Amino acid sequence: MNEEMETGMTRTVYLNGDYLPEEEAKVSIFDRAFLMADGVYEVTSVLGGKLIDFDGHAARLERSLKELDMEMPMPVDALLEIHRELVRLNALDEGMIYLQVTRGAPGDRDFVFPDPETTPQTVVLFTQSKPGLADNPAAKRGIRVISIPDIRWGRRDIKTVQLLYPSMGKMAAKKAGCDDAWLVEDGLVTEGTSNNAYIVKGGRIITRNLSSDILHGITRAAVLRFAREAQMEIEERPFTIEEAQGADEAFITSASTFVMPVVEVDGAKLGDGTPGPVATRLREIYLEEVKKAAV
Numbered sequence: 001m002n003e004e005m006e007t008g009m010t011r012t013v014y015l016n017g018d019y020l021p022e023e024e025a026k027v028s029i030f031d032r033a034f035l036m037a038d039g040v041y042e043v044t045s046v047l048g049g050k051l052i053d054f055d056g057h058a059a060r061l062e063r064s065l066k067e068l069d070m071e072m073p074m075p076v077d078a079l080l081e082i083h084r085e086l087v088r089l090n091a092l093d094e095g096m097i098y099l100q101v102t103r104g105a106p107g108d109r110d111f112v113f114p115d116p117e118t119t120p121q122t123v124v125l126f127t128q129s130k131p132g133l134a135d136n137p138a139a140k141r142g143i144r145v146i147s148i149p150d151i152r153w154g155r156r157d158i159k160t161v162q163l164l165y166p167s168m169g170k171m172a173a174k175k176a177g178c179d180d181a182w183l184v185e186d187g188l189v190t191e192g193t194s195n196n197a198y199i200v201k202g203g204r205i206i207t208r209n210l211s212s213d214i215l216h217g218i219t220r221a222a223v224l225r226f227a228r229e230a231q232m233e234i235e236e237r238p239f240t241i242e243e244a245q246g247a248d249e250a251f252i253t254s255a256s257t258f259v260m261p262v263v264e265v266d267g268a269k270l271g272d273g274t275p276g277p278v279a280t281r282l283r284e285i286y287l288e289e290v291k292k293a294a295v
């Protein structure tokens, strides 16, 4: 068993209080997340066996749950302990921890929320090993994005597991020979399928302001803080695809990509088509700073 874990053959996951081999972790067919996407999630990256921005992810989890009338399944320090234990049990050096909390399995299908007193939440955590996450070669090439209409629901600030449309967006990008899609609503970019979107013009960083139109990225908050500390200028406002195509550079941020340069938008190369200096510098600063603060 131990040997298997070390070679990555059997992963240990967390389910409702137990640490189990992944094949033994089973959830009911009546789980509200399975039937109704009634659940929220977080993705926390792990570098050098340590958690990046754990407090930010825990705070956003609490907020997502609250917006959906759900309680935190346990105190934040207990959640941290589970994250750390999974890192330890799976000897995770570089990768992510996925966490999901659902409204549980009431034993039937009903639109009405079950009584939390009788239907306990489902709590799942698992690791995803991604060696080379920080040293991702894509960061040296930059990624290419297409635009698609943003037809998601209106509460994108809640990190729910309804990811069908973002998933379709990634497939549309792949089909177009690109890496990802930026979502556009009323002519303005909201965010990427699973990341926040930025452009850089004349040294100014432009990214959409926070509202229920986008997810409040934990990486976004950190990157903007580091950019301010480095005296970079920031404008929090929406931008169009045309403005992005005329920008000097662009990038995305998320817990799994950190700061990732974007070199092409809907077929238009930005600058010389290679990662720009602002994105490259921000990636360096971000990785350096968050590693120092990792827990």
Ligand code: PDD
Binding pocket: 043, 191, 192, 193, 194, 195, 196, 214, 215, 216, 217, 218, 219, 220, 253, 254, 255, 256
């Ligand atoms: N996605 N916007 C959307 C729609 C996202 O799904 C994400 C994260 C972000 C960036 O948030 P953060 O910086 O907190 O990761 C923005 C995660 C990584 C995912 O779904 O895998």
